[in-house]
Amino acid sequence: MSTTRPPETSSGPPWTGPLSPPRRRRVSMADVARLAGVSSQTVSRVSTGHPGVVPATREQVLTAMRQLGYRPNGAARALKYGEFRTIGVVLFTLATTGNSRTLEAIATYAADAGYVITLIPVTTPTQDRVDGAFTRLGELAVDAVIVIMEVHLLDTATVVLPPDVHVVIVDSDAGERHCVVDTDQAHGARQAVHHLLDLGHRTVWHVAGPPESFAAERRALAWRGVLREAGRPVPPLRRGDWSADAGYRAGLELAEEPDCTAVFVANDQMALGVLRAFYQRGRVVPRDVSVVGFDDIAEAGSFIPPLTTVHQDFAEVGRRCVEAALRQVRTGSTETGTTLVPTRLVLRDSTAPPPRR
Amino acid sequence: MSTTRPPETSSGPPWTGPLSPPRRRRVSMADVARLAGVSSQTVSRVSTGHPGVVPATREQVLTAMRQLGYRPNGAARALKYGEFRTIGVVLFTLATTGNSRTLEAIATYAADAGYVITLIPVTTPTQDRVDGAFTRLGELAVDAVIVIMEVHLLDTATVVLPPDVHVVIVDSDAGERHCVVDTDQAHGARQAVHHLLDLGHRTVWHVAGPPESFAAERRALAWRGVLREAGRPVPPLRRGDWSADAGYRAGLELAEEPDCTAVFVANDQMALGVLRAFYQRGRVVPRDVSVVGFDDIAEAGSFIPPLTTVHQDFAEVGRRCVEAALRQVRTGSTETGTTLVPTRLVLRDSTAPPPRR
DNA sequence: GGCACCGATGTTTACGTAAACATTTCCGGT
DNA sequence: ACCGGAAATGTTTACGTAAACATCGGTGCC
Incomplete structure (x- = not known):
């Protein structure tokens, strides 16, 4: 670390002077x-709850701790x-419901x-920034890393990943x-x-997410697949x-599009916009056209009309991420493979049979 | 009690856990x-970018670093x-736009x-949990703490706060x-x-947030204040x-309420619900009734109709939090006082003059 | 040519904790 | 009274890093 200390700021660095702002050493x-x-080892035993300290001594130590306001030094x-009992979470944005809900979980x-989360934001998804984040990550006090990001950016950065940090994506x-x-x-x-x-x-019809999103691609692919299987025409794709x-x-x-009577929108936010467009154009949902979203954000039930959507279990995704990460930390192994969390269709009022023609 | 315990089942705190796997020592x-x-001190100098290492030596060290995959140990x-160059953030939920946006900032x-964020979630806002979080916080490797929470819960927990950790709320x-x-x-x-x-x-009229929220109370108070000042009747409050x-x-x-021609809703999410209720009851917004929200969430412009709302600058709040926290860390002082970030009214289509009566 | 000095590098030490090992204390059994 | 032994407590050491101090070799100056 480049200690850019301006030499003339004051009479010497503040921590040398005995009168300087009490950079008071923490109680050890x-x-x-x-x-x-007692000996410091006995204090350690009390602090960690180890057995073999007689109650009287323990009480004495605890009293001293309270009196001095002692708290253990995490770094030591x-x-x-x-x-470190810490998991790093690399993410690009918290603006999407999915990311923030997953993070919370x-x-x-x-x-x-007993682990805590360290946040490593990558503000702009340029290769530089991603690389930077991962480089910094290398120096970070972290046992495992969970990456919440479109992986395309990750790909080339992956090589930088320290080999002894476990990863879940x-x-x-x-x-x-x-x-x-x-x-x-x-x-x-x-x-x-x-x-x-x-x-x-x-x-x-389908309104897809951006092509660089893996989730968007998967949803679009599945949409096309179902239509093909069913022998239905595949309308042109819109992207948002x-x-x-x-x-x-x-x-x-x-x-x-006069033929358009049903739309599958790749997320609820865009579905909200679709609903407004239809409303403005006088196409009544669900009478004239049906809309299905994806995510089941908290507000989906309050759209006009309440949105039928695919519910994502973000909590479960988060749980399994942590599980996988800690498993790898504990065993010291590196796992590969994909775990999929099931979804659930939530029926509300934005879908109905097509209008009689 | 401890006499009956066989030594090998010694169950300390969970984090004392068995150091089971041959945890391969990290490269030092x-x-x-x-x-x-060379000597390890020279490696240190290269690692920290200190001057006084001749290029040839430096290159030699860098090569060795790369070869071994060395990365500095944050704990040491x-x-x-x-x-620790770490700021702890205590929060109750990420489900609200405001919290997650603030956190991101x-x-x-x-x-x-050059600081990272450690997340300390308090899942349920019981006094117990809050106390627990703060106790754990004491042991955490954190230089400062930012608390994003209704403060009422915090109040009694505050006393637990370690005195040498700087706080921003x-x-x-x-x-x-x-x-x-x-x-x-x-x-x-x-x-x-x-x-x-x-x-x-x-x-x-006003739809307020829950009484335990300080923000909700402030908004309701200001609403009442303006009406009083203007000599207008103060309609009964609704809470959500x-x-x-x-x-x-x-x-x-x-x-x-036939008299209700204008509603100030304490956040955009509730405003969305209000809009739907009016829509369902055939009260056209803004022709029959005007609605103003608070927050300016990303979707507000896509409500039906697009919502006039008060824009909160979460990024600025986050910035000032970090600023204040780091200032306290650097000076070793404890600041008090309140910094307010201005808001901005965003005019959209949900407000209009009252209907002719 | 000798000496003072500076720049490059090596050696020692301390940070706070806790495992490993060492010592003391005290007990019951003979 | 003595001893074995375990429980209670103390001492040493290592974790990885970097500041402080020590050393060494060369350079410029008189």
């Missing part, structure tokens, strides 16, 4: 030991144990296991080389499309960037 | 030094430096300053005793209510829990 076990009149412990389950097809946990995108998309076909729609605005624009286009 | 500076044929550094600005009235950064709730609410009055509405469903229920009630 030695201090407690001195006050309690980590150094001693050789592990990860943090919660990690906490249950969300939203990725890197199952060959890494441990991947993800929602079963394909199954969810199939549920959505089948639902619409079952209602009697001749075919289903997950935002409601993008959905709105796609919706305006779809509203012009 | 000594290893690099040996390979490069932290122990040496006496600081905090993480980003912290990263810019969001969404709180603890400015007397702590450093608080928050959106200027009152100003935002005033903007919203004034906007509606300026449009010609006789008065403004921030969710769209709660907004929907409140909206159904408001739709029955």
Whole structure:
């Protein structure tokens, strides 16, 4: 670390002067030991809850601890144990419901296991930044890493990953080389499309997410697959960037298609935009056209009309991420392969049989 | 008690766990030094970028580092430096836009300053859990703490806070005793209510957040204040829990009030519910009734109709949190007082003059 | 040519903790 | 009274890093 110390700022660095702002050394076990009149090892035993300390002594030590406000030094412990009890989470954005919900679940389950989460944000998804994050990661006090990111960016950065840090990846097809946990995108998309076909729609249109998203690709692929299997025509694909605005624009286009009676939108935000476009164009949902979303965000039930959508179990994704990460940490092994978390179709009021023609 | 325990089942705290797998020791500076044929101190100098290493030697060391895959041990550094370059963030939920956006901003600005974020989730806001989080916090390797939480819960837990950890709090009235950064709730609410009055509405109804939220209270207080100042009647308050469903229920009630021509809703999610309730009851927004939200979530512009709302600058809140936290860390001081981040009213299509009567 | 000095590198030490090993204390059994 | 032995407590050491201090070789100056 480049200690850029301006030489002329004051009369010497603040920590040398005896009168300087009390950069007071933290209370250590030695201090407690001195006050309690025991050895620091005994303090350690009390601190870690080891047996073999007579109650009277223990009480003495605890009193001294309280009196001095002692708390163990995490860094020293980590150094001693050789592990940090910390999981790093690399992510690109928290703006999407999925990411923040997954993160929350990860943090919660990690906490249950006595681990904490260190956040490593990658603000702009340029290769540089990603590489930078992973380089920094190398120096970070982290036992395992969970990556929540479109994996395409990750690919070239992967090589930089320190070999002794265990990795779990969300939203990725890197199952060959890494441990991947993800929602079963394909199954969810199939549920959505089948639902619409079952209602009697001749075919289903699709508003997909951006091509660099693995999830978007999987959903689009499954959509196309179901239509092909069923021998239905495959309408041209619209793409958006997950935002409601993008959905709105796609919706305006779809509203012009007289054949379009059913739309599967790759996420709920874009579905919101589609609903607004249809509303504005006087295409009544679900009477004239049915819409299915993906994610089941908290607001989906309050859209106009309440949105039928594919529910993602973000909590479960988070749980399995932590599970896989800790398993690897404990065994010291590196797992590969993909774990898929099932989805569930939530029926609300945005789908109905097609209008009589 | 301990007499009956066989020594090999010794169950200390979970993190004392068995060091079962042959945890291969990480490459240390000594290893690099040996390979490069220099002293470990020279490796240290190269690693930290200190001057005074001749290029040839430096290259030799770098080669050895690469060859062995060396990366510095964060714990050892932290122990040496006496600081962790880490900020802990305590929060209750990431489900609200505000919290996750603030967190993202905090993480980003912290990263810019060379700090990382450690997440400390408090899943259920019981006093127990909060206390627990703060106790754990004490042992955590953290230089400062940012708390994103309704402060009422915090209050009694505060005493537990280690005195040498610096604190910044969001969404709180603890400015007397702590450093608080928050959106200027009152100003935002005033903007919203004034906007509606300026449009010609006789008065403004309010759907508030839960009473345990400080933000909710501030917004409600400001709403009432503006009406009082303007000499307008103060309609009865509705309360919700921030969710769209709660907004929907409140909206159904408001739709029955013939006098209600303008509603200020304490957040956008509830506003979404209110819009749906009005839609369902045939009260056209904004022709029959105007609605203003709070937050300006990404989807607000895609509501039906697009929502006029108070924009919160979460990024700025996050930035100032980090700033305040790091300032305290650097100076070793404890700041108190409140910093307010201004809001901005975003005009969209959900407000209009009241209907002619 | 000798000496003071500086730059490059090596050696020692401390950070706080806890395992491993060492010592003391105290007990019951003979 | 003595001894074996275990429980209670103390001492040493290592974890990986980097500041502080020590050393060594060369360079410039008189």
